Amino acid sequence: MIQISDVLLSLTLLSVLLSLGSNRLMGLVKIMAFQGIVVSLIPFFIAHLNEMTIGGIFFLQIMIFTKGILIPGFMFMAVNRVKIQREIEPIIGYHASVFAGLIFILVSAFIADRLHISLPDEHVLLMITAITTLAAGLFLLMTRRKAITQVIGYLMMENGIYLIGTALAKETHTQYVVEFGVLLDLLVGIMVMGIVLHNINHAYDDVDTGLLGQLKD
Amino acid sequence: MLEFICLIPIFTGIFAMYLPVRMGRMILILTAFFHLQFVVLGWLGKIKPGLPDYFAATPEGLLILLVTSFIFLLISIYAVSYMRESEIQSEPIYIGCTLFFLASMSMVALADHLIVLWIAVEATTLVSAPLIFLHRSKAALEATWKYVLICSVGIALALLGCFFIVMSMNIGSTHIPLTFSSLTAAAAKLDPVWLKAGFIFTVIGYGTKMGLAPMHTWLPDAHSEAPSPASALLSGALLNCAFLGVYRTHKILYASGLGDYSSNLLIGFGLVSMFVAAIFIYNQSGYKRMLAYSSIENMGIIAFGVGIGGLATYGAMLHLIHHSLIKSSLFLSAGNILLGYGSKLANKTGNMAKMLPKTFTAFFAGFVGISGFPPFGIFVSELLIIMGAFQQGRYISISVFIFALIFIFAGASRLVMNMSFGKCDSEILVDENLARVLPSYTLLLTSIILCIWLPDSIYQTIIDVISTIGGSVNG
Numbered sequence: 001m002i003q004i005s006d007v008l009l010s011l012t013l014l015s016v017l018l019s020l021g022s023n024r025l026m027g028l029v030k031i032m033a034f035q036g037i038v039v040s041l042i043p044f045f046i047a048h049l050n051e052m053t054i055g056g057i058f059f060l061q062i063m064i065f066t067k068g069i070l071i072p073g074f075m076f077m078a079v080n081r082v083k084i085q086r087e088i089e090p091i092i093g094y095h096a097s098v099f100a101g102l103i104f105i106l107v108s109a110f111i112a113d114r115l116h117i118s119l120p121d122e123h124v125l126l127m128i129t130a131i132t133t134l135a136a137g138l139f140l141l142m143t144r145r146k147a148i149t150q151v152i153g154y155l156m157m158e159n160g161i162y163l164i165g166t167a168l169a170k171e172t173h174t175q176y177v178v179e180f181g182v183l184l185d186l187l188v189g190i191m192v193m194g195i196v197l198h199n200i201n202h203a204y205d206d207v208d209t210g211l212l213g214q215l216k217d
Numbered sequence: 218m219l220e221f222i223c224l225i226p227i228f229t230g231i232f233a234m235y236l237p238v239r240m241g242r243m244i245l246i247l248t249a250f251f252h253l254q255f256v257v258l259g260w261l262g263k264i265k266p267g268l269p270d271y272f273a274a275t276p277e278g279l280l281i282l283l284v285t286s287f288i289f290l291l292i293s294i295y296a297v298s299y300m301r302e303s304e305i306q307s308e309p310i311y312i313g314c315t316l317f318f319l320a321s322m323s324m325v326a327l328a329d330h331l332i333v334l335w336i337a338v339e340a341t342t343l344v345s346a347p348l349i350f351l352h353r354s355k356a357a358l359e360a361t362w363k364y365v366l367i368c369s370v371g372i373a374l375a376l377l378g379c380f381f382i383v384m385s386m387n388i389g390s391t392h393i394p395l396t397f398s399s400l401t402a403a404a405a406k407l408d409p410v411w412l413k414a415g416f417i418f419t420v421i422g423y424g425t426k427m428g429l430a431p432m433h434t435w436l437p438d439a440h441s442e443a444p445s446p447a448s449a450l451l452s453g454a455l456l457n458c459a460f461l462g463v464y465r466t467h468k469i470l471y472a473s474g475l476g477d478y479s480s481n482l483l484i485g486f487g488l489v490s491m492f493v494a495a496i497f498i499y500n501q502s503g504y505k506r507m508l509a510y511s512s513i514e515n516m517g518i519i520a521f522g523v524g525i526g527g528l529a530t531y532g533a534m535l536h537l538i539h540h541s542l543i544k545s546s547l548f549l550s551a552g553n554i555l556l557g558y559g560s561k562l563a564n565k566t567g568n569m570a571k572m573l574p575k576t577f578t579a580f581f582a583g584f585v586g587i588s589g590f591p592p593f594g595i596f597v598s599e600l601l602i603i604m605g606a607f608q609q610g611r612y613i614s615i616s617v618f619i620f621a622l623i624f625i626f627a628g629a630s631r632l633v634m635n636m637s638f639g640k641c642d643s644e645i646l647v648d649e650n651l652a653r654v655l656p657s658y659t660l661l662l663t664s665i666i667l668c669i670w671l672p673d674s675i676y677q678t679i680i681d682v683i684s685t686i687g688g689s690v691n692g
Contacts, residue, residue, distance in 0.1 A: 141370070147362065154369060161377050168384045177383050177395070180332050181376060183339060187369045190343060194362065 005045040009129045011038050012163075013105065016136045019156065020097040023086050028152055029075045036067030039133075039159045043166045043178075046126065059179045063162075066185045071155065074192045078148055082195065092143040104135040126167040134160025151191045158184045219266040219274055222255045222282070223324045230316030234309050241312040242297045248316055249290040252323070256286040260674070266327070270394055273329035276681035281461055282326035283675075284538055285454040287663075288545045289319050291656035292453075295549050296446035298652035302556055303444065310347055311444070317344040318450065325458040329396045331379050334462055338375070338426060341455060342368045348447040349439050360435075360442035367435040368426055375422025375462065381415030382469070384408070397465045401685070404473035416470050416479050420486065423462035426455070428513045429486045429520060430493035437497070440509035441561060445552025448505065452512045453545030457537055460519060464686075467523065471686045476526070483524030484614055490517030491621040499628035503561045505551050507632055508544065511587060514625055515540040521618060522602040523686065529605025530688025532598045534679045539594030539664050543586040546660035550580035553654065554636070556647040563632050567641030576649050577637060579657035584633045586664060588626045593661070594668040 015035040022028050040063035043056075092100070108131035112124050137157025141150050158181065165178035229248040233241040258264050260279055266272040293315070300308050321344055324337035342365065350361040383395065388408035393399045400407070425432040440448045463483070470479040494514035501507040515536065522533025553576040558566045569577040586593030599622070606615040667675075683689065 138370075141366075150366060154366070154373075157370070158373055161373055161380075164377060165380045168380055168387075177332060177379065180336065183336060184369070184373055184376065187339065187343070187365070187372070190346070191365055191369070194365065 003045075005042060006125060008038050008042050008045060009125055012042070012129050012159075013132060016133055016156065017098055017101045019152070020101045020136060020140065021094050023090075023094060025079045025086065025146070025148060026076075028149065029072055029079055032075070032152055032155055033068055033072035035156070035159060036072060037064055039163060040064045040067050042126070042163065046123075046166060059182075063179075063182060066182055067159070071185055071188055071192070074189060075148065075152070078192050078195045082148070090144050097139070097143065100139060101132070101136050104132045104139070108132045108135065123167045126163060130160050130163030130167055132160070133157075133163060136160075147195050148192075151188060151195070154191070155185075155188050158188070219259055219264050219272055219327060220268065221264075222252065222259060222327065223320045225252060225255065226316040226320035226323070230313045230320065233316060234313035236309075238308050238312075241309055242300075245293045245312050245316065246290075246297065249286075249293045249319075252319065253286045253290050256282050256323075270396065271330040271333045272327045273396070273398060274327065275329065275398070276678045277461060277464060278326040278328075280534070280675075280678050280682060281457045281537070282323060284457065284541045285319070285322050285326065288453045288541055288660065289315075289450065291659055292446050292449050292545060292549065295449075295552070295653055295656040298650065299444070299446055299552055299556070302647050305351055305444070307351060307353075311351055311447075314344050314347045315447070315450065318348065318455075320344075322454055322458045325461055329398055331382065331395050331397065331400075334397075334465070335372070335376060335379055338423065338459065338462060339372050341458065342372065342426070345447070345451065345455065348450075349443040351444050351447065352442065354442075356438075357442045360438035364435045364439040367432070371422045371425025371432060373422070374418050374425075378415045378418030378420075378422055378466070381411050381418060382407075382466070385411035385415060397469065400469050401472045404469050407469070407473050409473065409475055412470060412473060413475060413478060416466055416475075416482070419466045420463055420479075420482060423459045423466075424486060426459035427463060427520075428456055428459075428490070428516050430490040430513060430517070433490065433493065433513050436513055437506045437509040440512065440548075441503055441505040445505075445548055445555060448509075448551070449545035449548035452509070452548055453541040456512060456516055457541060460516065460537070463520070464523065468685050476687060480524040480526055483520045484611075485524075487517040487519070487521030487524060488614060488617050488621075490514065490520070491618065491625075495621045495624040495628070498625050501628065501632060502563055504554065504563045504566070504632060504636060505548075505561050507563075507629060508547055508551060511625070511629065512540075512544060514621070515544065515587075518599065518602065518618075521614070522598075522605070525602065525606050525609055525611060525614075526687050527605045527608055528688070528690065529602045529609075530683040530686060531679065531690050532601030532605060534682055535594060535601065536598035538667065539586075539598055542660045542664040542667075543583050543593060543595065546579060546657040547583040547587060549653070549657045549660075550576050550583060553649050554580065557645045557649065558641075558643060559646050563636050565643065566636045567639035569637045572641065572645050573649050575654040576657075579654055579661065581633065581637055582661050583657070584629065586661065588629065589622065592665050592668060594664045597668055 015031050019028055019031045044060055108128045111131055112127040134157055137153050137160055140153030144150055162181045165181060226248055229244050233244045259274055260283060321337055321340035328334040328337050346361055346365050349364055350357050385408040389406040391403050391406045393403050428436040440451055467479045491514050494510045498507055498510045519533045519537050522529040554566060557573050586595055589595045589599045
């Protein structure tokens with residue numbers, strides 16, 4: 001029998017690799033919308049249905065709405081507004097990035113294996129996906145120059161944190177902790193707002209943080 | 218209702234955003250004044266928390282809350298005069314956001330729940346970002362972008378740290394509320410491996426906000442580009458609040474017998490911060506950036522002192538108080554200098570002793586204080602930390618510590634001497650006035666007074682704070 005949760009996890013991994021290799025901003029935003037929906041569905045299929053509380057289901061809907069619709073919608077607006085199509089000259093190239101993504105999967109498999117002692121069995125795959133997503137997000141954040149791509153990297157990192165929380169949250173469903181990760185989306189929203197409203201576009205010809213390089217020692 | 222301390226600034230802040238600027242200024246000072254009143258009432262134990270599951274009046278929280286509230290009052294008196302001179306169009310935003318900022322920092326100080334603390338720290342980032350962007354220049358935009366992005370990553374990692382701490386609780390199969398006080402009480406039952414992992418992520422997360430190297434990169438930019446009253450608040454109040462997050466987690470680790478591990482991490486981060494600050498101060502050309510790096514250094518000293526334990530923790534707590542007082546005074550003087558000369562570069566300023574004598578007195582006295590000379594409190598606190606480290610036999614760390622202090626003094630004094638007595642051809646754009654020097658004098662004077670006479674209740678509170686992490690005044 002195919003586990004739906006495993007399918008979702010592999011879809012997440014796929015979206016991570018796709019986002020590392022893509023240079024079209026519009027494509028990136030679409031991938032992030034897809035990843036957001038998949039990631040927020042995972043806890044629903046991991047938890048046993050009768051364990052889901054009403055609050056849990058409510059939070060699930062909020063998660064799908066913010067991660068899948070609200071934030072990507074915002075980003076869609078931002079990309080349209082600043083009229084840039086491609087991420088040019090990343091600090092590390094696309095092929096190298098995808099390769100790095102593959103290495104992340106290996107390393108996370110290793111880490112998840114080491115954590116094996118203290119994790120329930122079915123969560124190992126989840127842990128691998130989570131750490132990969134987190135690492136790839138940080139990687140994207142550090143190796144891309146455009147402000148919007150950095151925000152996308154941050155969003156991906158946040159998805160990874162949400163997944164780690166889900167993996168660890170087996171017994172925490174009595175206390176809402178993981179769900180507060182949704183507040184990080186607030187920060188993402190603010191950053192995108194910053195790009196749209198706060199003249200990053202006006203102050204520069206391009207939303208390129210490479211131009212944000214005046215302040216240094 | 219202890220929560221009023223957080224709620225009052227929120228409400229007045231919303232009003233101030235929509236009222237005319239003149240009334241907004243009144244509201245700012247009045248709120249600061251009433252906030253201080255409430256904090257003193259809370260300090261005396263007259264008001265109890267309404268939601269004891271989430272908020273508590275812990276000694277460390279009260280200590281930092283009192284410092285924050287006190288410097289906020291003086292900074293807002295200064296800010297009113299500063300804003301009038303620098304003609305910022307978006308002044309209502311400044312007033313509203315500083316009030317929200319005060320509210321979120323009070324929430325950090327009073328929070329007892331892991332997640333409430335985390336939310337409050339996130340809120341400080343959100344509401345202080347507009348303060349940094351106030352001048353709307355290219356450089357301000359860059360500083361704000363760095364600040365929001367880097368601090369957001371830090372906050373995300375701190376959340377991960379919270380997950381790990383919850384995990385350690387689950388594995389130890391303890392079912393207690395997720396508050397710092399109950400976690401500390403039940404620390405022995407927590408799983409040590411996950412707790413250690415949680416501490417690492419918490420230190421990296423909140424340490425980013427606190428300005429510990431190597432996560433400090435946002436700090437010099439944000440502090441130098443923000444308008445001076447906001448820089449004073451960031452340096453004097455926000456960094457302490459972020460330190461609270463680190464400190465409270467350290468307390469849990471100490472209670473569960475992992476004190477050595479977390480202490481060594483704190484000592485490491487502290488020394489690296491001091492070292493980085495020393496390198497960057499030595500060849501610094503901007504005086505506000507110099508002050509910002511000095512904040513990194515002082516946060517390093519506090520982390521170092523807490524890590525060493527024993528007598529040094531007492532020194533670290535004193536250092537925290539005096540650093541806030543002196544550094545915010547220095548930033549306020551820097552604001553006067555910026556208004557006077559119109560430049561943040563030290564070589565565009567000069568002969569301050571003649572041209573801005575009142576500001577010069579405050580700035581130079583502040584410099585003497587921050588470098589650790591008597592009669593200011595940092596002299597005592599640094600001496601106590603050094604003595605504490607010798608008692609613990611940490612000779613290598615203490616030699617790095619002393620070396621960094623000397624190096625920083627050498628770099629900073631060159632800059633300050635040039636600014637004070639060097640040549641300058643330019644004219645003063647905006648003259649100094651009493652409203653903009655009195656707050657600095659008051660802050661410095663408070664530091665001297667606290668050095669000579671520490672009120673018993675403050676002394677007792679510091680003892681309560683440090684006794685939970687194994688500190689004592691007797692070594």
